[in-house]
Amino acid sequence: MRTVLAVAGLAALAWGGYLLAEFALASTRDAWHAGLWFLGGPIAHDAVIAPVVGAAGLVIATRLPTHWRTPVATxxxxxxxxxxxxxxxxxxxxxxxENPGLHDRDYPLGLMIALCLVWAAVVAAGLVAGYRRRRT
Incomplete structure (x- = not known):
């Protein structure tokens, strides 16, 4: 099974490399933009995202009660x-x-609704965990 998955993964990697080469050779401008995109992501992650997530994890681990740590981190x-x-x-x-049905949505509102649902679930999970902890 590992061999089958490895061969499938290598085939997908080769196909992606072929498509990338075809894209980069078609236009120098597009190649530069793609290169900046491929480099910008890891740089932004290592310079901004990883330190912020690490600091947030440290705050979660040291400031929150034990039963709130997992729900808040999630x-x-x-x-x-x-x-x-x-x-x-x-x-x-x-x-x-415009593509009817695809781009005609209110994306900021949708994001806010999704975030409210996530944090409502966090509060519910934290309260349930606190209740279970007090019961035992």
């Missing part, structure tokens, strides 16, 4: 993922023709 991770996924749609107006 909620923070879910918040980060949701915001990261929403950034392209919130950053600038879409540069493509």
């Amino acid at each position: 909620g923070a991770a879910a918040t980060g993922v949701l915001v990261l996924l929403a950034v392209p749609l919130l950053w600038h107006p879409l540069g493509v023709p």
Whole structure:
């Protein structure tokens, strides 16, 4: 099974490399933008995101009661993922023709609803964990 998965992964990697080379060779401008995108992500992660997440984890581990640590850490991770996924749609107006049903949504409102649901679940999980801890 490992061999099958390894071969499939290598095939997907080769196909991605082929598509990247085709994209980069088609236009120098696009190649520069792709290169900056590939380099910018890791640099932004290592310079900004990782230190902020590390500091937040330290605060969670030292300031919150034990039964709130896991729900808050999970909620923070879910918040980060949701915001990261929403950034392209919130950053600038879409540069493509309208596609009914796809681009006609209120993305800021959708993000806020999703974040409210995540943090409502965090509060519920923290309260349940606190109740269980007091009962035992």
